[in-house]
Amino acid sequence: MREFLVFQSLWAMQDHHGQCELALEAQLEKIAAAGFDGITDHFWVANHAARLHAAAKAQGLQIEGQVFPRTVDDLAAAIDVASRYGCHHLTLQADVRPRTLAQAIQLIEGWQRLAEQVDFPILLETHRYRLTSDLLFTLDILAEMPDLKLLADLSHYVVGRELPEPAAAVDDEQIQTILRHSWGFHGRVANSEQVQVPLSFAQHRPWLGRFLGWWRYGIEDWLARPDTLTSLSFTCELGPPPYAITGADGRDITDRWAEALMLKELMRQVWSDCQGRPRDGL
Structure with missing residues (x-):
């Protein structure tokens, strides 16, 4: 039985000062009570991972662990921590910016060899100011490494390349290629100039519809894969300022928790x- 798991980012629980008034355990209690299936947070420091694991287990939540490796050894150390406590998967924000495909591929191949040794997926996230910053560079990597598993945060490519709305066919085709290699999603809606726009504003409906269409495409492709894992995750990742648009007082102009x-x-x-069945109450 295949499952769809919706996670909440703990980074998204921060306010405009980068803080959260709730302790970690209280945050997870609130997230579980709201009906989320798991949480996303940093997961390479042993003490924090132990506390996060205990709090998540108490609430019946799964963990998407985030790590920011620069080298193969960085990931090896993070895997050592993650393996002690377990997680749904690890997401890599590769904190390097290679200038050539050969440099990128050499590093990714080292990470892939490590990924083969653990029983949870390790996914490379699409993200600005990371190895995958540029859409075309990432597509070139996929052409050389067709088995590479990504975690798609499409917002970065929309704002990073100033994708137009209405869509250009070539842009949608390139995003669909990313999605065909994706095994999880981070969710926010961007437009051509802003990485995170309020979901409920009328002027953003075309972008909301476009992202929903992309995510639908990704889910349908995932379901059609013969070697699909048993569960697919989507993280609501509506980040605090400066991701969130703010007013003159520096505070969010919308309620990010309500939008999550x-x-x-x-x-x-x-x-x-995508499953072809109605949801109760919807």
């Missing part, structure tokens, strides 16, 4: 539609 709940329900509806 909205995004969770939208994505569960997309999943149900």
